[in-house]
Amino acid sequence: ETGVTQTPRHLVMGMTNKKSLKCEQHLGHNAMYWYKQSAKKPLELMFVYNFKEQTENNSVPSRFSPECPNSSHLFLHLHTLQPEDSALYLCASSQDPEGQLYGYTFGSGTRLTVV
């Protein structure tokens, strides 16, 4: 365990389903992130939260909806996804807002398959 816990580890959902990904950290970090990792593509930053406030939305489609109720928890709500959204979704946290002092701590990811 890295200190960042993601659930579920695997998720298969239909295009009309609604599901949520959960990320939890108890490292005392104030910034949390969602990244998408698709095959043969670089990791793509999706959302950034700093002290529970969203500070970046990297042009992500509205079918992905993040929620950060407190500094320790981050959710990604999914609805009406497309097959091309199938990917590994990684959550990360950092002690400093830009992760530049100590890097990011990543979770193990949720492997999402949209059918």
Next chain:
Amino acid sequence: AQKVTQAQTEISVVEKEDVTLDCVYETRDTTYYLFWYKQPPSGELVFLIRRNSFDEQNEISGRYSWNFQKSTSSFNFTITASQVVDSAVYFCALSEANYGGSQGNLIFGKGTKLSVKP
């Protein structure tokens, strides 16, 4: 614009061989940070090292070493006497210090998959 290029998609070596993973970056900033992460089959990215642009001293940590050369915009990673447990995907990443006030600007390369065979 920021960009990180890892030209080697996959590398396969035999145990105990030395292997170097290349990373070339582009940035307009004079202050920036470079990172290497390891992603084993379990999925999580493991932080390996961070360098800032003002510190060109090479670093060694056990079997790992990093060669930072600003003149060629490279931050290469060498594993000496590789082991099977080193098999993973390795990512190089770049973060600019001043990103217009935004955060979370860690830009990753596409990664290099290293396979170490016994």
